[in-house]
Amino acid sequence: VAVIVLTGLVLGCASSPGEKSTSMMRRTSEFPTGRFVHENLNIWAFEFDEDGTWRGYQGDVATPVISGKYGITGNLYTEMTHDYPGSPMIPATYFWTYNGKKLTFELWGEDVNSHRKSVYDGQTYIRVE
Secondary structure (H helix, E strand, O other): OHHHHHHHHHHHHHHHHHHHOHHHOOOOOOOOOEEEEEOOOOOEEEEEOOOOEEEEEEOOOOOOOEEEEEEEEOOEEEEOOOOOOOOOOOOEEEEEEEOOOEEEEEEEOOOOOHHHHHHHOOOEEEEEO
């Protein structure tokens, strides 16, 4: 009985995000690395490394103002650490899509870190070569 209940919970959780992400099917199979700038006014930029490290930049500043670690599971991006001053140190997960140029995030579940939510949820970043 416990196995059936657990299986139902896992499938139920998996189906809700899947329904939400139907229109957000990723076009690449791997999370992209490199530098990405926000599509509007270049207010934010991110650099994602293959080792799971990320750095955030504000505007054209050459020195990162924030950094942390991330993990990828399929089309889910989980930011595990976020060192913005005063922000709660609680991981959050976002759906990601990438079409070869644009990287977009959409919140999956809850993010109690309002700063992180403002730079990820519904935001699109463009890859810089």
